Amino acid sequence: MIDVRRLGVLRAVAEHGSFNRAATALRLTPSAVSQQVAALERGLGTAVVERSTRGVRLTEAGQLLVEAATAVAAELRHAQEQIGRLGAARPRLTLATFTSGGRHLLPAALTRFAADHPEVELRILEREPEDSLPMVREGVADLALAYHFDGPLPVLPGDRSGLDWTPLMDDPLSVVLPDGHRLAGREALDLAELAEERWVLGCLKTETFLRRYAAVAGFELRVAGSTTDYFFARTLVAAGVGVSLVPSVALDPVLPGTRVVPVVAPRPARHFGIAVARGRRPSPYAESLAALLREGAAAGGRGVRG
Numbered sequence: 001m002i003d004v005r006r007l008g009v010l011r012a013v014a015e016h017g018s019f020n021r022a023a024t025a026l027r028l029t030p031s032a033v034s035q036q037v038a039a040l041e042r043g044l045g046t047a048v049v050e051r052s053t054r055g056v057r058l059t060e061a062g063q064l065l066v067e068a069a070t071a072v073a074a075e076l077r078h079a080q081e082q083i084g085r086l087g088a089a090r091p092r093l094t095l096a097t098f099t100s101g102g103r104h105l106l107p108a109a110l111t112r113f114a115a116d117h118p119e120v121e122l123r124i125l126e127r128e129p130e131d132s133l134p135m136v137r138e139g140v141a142d143l144a145l146a147y148h149f150d151g152p153l154p155v156l157p158g159d160r161s162g163l164d165w166t167p168l169m170d171d172p173l174s175v176v177l178p179d180g181h182r183l184a185g186r187e188a189l190d191l192a193e194l195a196e197e198r199w200v201l202g203c204l205k206t207e208t209f210l211r212r213y214a215a216v217a218g219f220e221l222r223v224a225g226s227t228t229d230y231f232f233a234r235t236l237v238a239a240g241v242g243v244s245l246v247p248s249v250a251l252d253p254v255l256p257g258t259r260v261v262p263v264v265a266p267r268p269a270r271h272f273g274i275a276v277a278r279g280r281r282p283s284p285y286a287e288s289l290a291a292l293l294r295e296g297a298a299a300g301g302r303g304v305r306g
Contacts, residue, residue, distance in 0.1 A: 002043065007069035009036040010048060014066045018055040040065075071162055073138070090121040093285045096132035097124065097145040100230060101272050104249040105145065105168075109292040120285055128205075129154060136275050137162045142286040144275040145293065147171070149209050150268050155275060162279070166290065168272040168297040174251065176237050176244045177259045184259040191245075191263060192217045198224035198242035202233035206245055209268065234258055272297065 012022040048062035132144035155165035224242035230250035238257030
């Protein structure tokens with residue numbers, strides 16, 4: 001039988017890259033950490049780390065154990081959350097969501113959910129996908145409304161993420177230009193036509209996408225402003241600071257002084273979806289809210305975007 005505490009020590013070694021740093025994080029001595037790992041190896045009959053002057057590296061067996069340790073830690077945390085809920089006066093449901101998707105899809109879904117389940121205490125946490133997906137995996141959130149840009153899904157069928165992903169809707173991107181811009185009258189634009197422009201960024205992931213595109217198209221991305229709010233980015237465009245790339249759900253309300261021009265096909269997009277924990281007994285409340293989100297996405301959201 002594998003000792004769960006030793007798995008936790010190995011996980012800390014993998015995370016910190018050395019026995020010394022893992023010991024500091026665990027408030028143990030390096031010798032104690034080394035002994036725990038050695039005991040784990042004796043019990044398994046195989047090495048889990050390779051030691052060198054530069055630190056430690058996991059063997060294949062060690063990597064499998066760390067994945068198992070992560071899953072075990074997530075299940076224990078989820079169980080603790082569930083036990084805490086048993087003593088609560090009302091059942092709780094926690095949803096992690098990114099801002100623009102939440103503003104687009106949640107108002108209608110939550111209104112109906114509250115009417116159908118008045119007994120449930122809702123908790124909504126604003127988080128980007130890199131934070132919300134681990135929260136679901138670890139049992140901190142019951143489900144996440146998340147997104148990814150064109151490219152691999154954040155959760156792949158059969159992967160070891162511990163999550164299942166249900167696609168909801170596509171959110172195509174458009175260029176936002178100031179009134180009077182030489183290209184403001186176009187019906188569609190290739191991003192390469194804006195190679196000489198200065199850009200105002202509405203989120204870090206938009207910046208990542210644009211930098212990747214610029215590298216492929218052979219031009220250098222010139223950034224005039226960086227924000228974490230698409231509406232603020234559009235106000236900077238209206239002020240003549242630069243141009244911006246904005247998802248469809250973040251284009252309302254219409255902002256005077258700007259023009260919106262779609263990007264030519266194949267049009268880049270964000271892809272919305274719901275993430276839930278794989279292999280756990282599904283919460284009926286989470287299933288109910290997920291169904292309402294799917295229905296809302298199919299109907300085009302709440303009609304008020306932001």
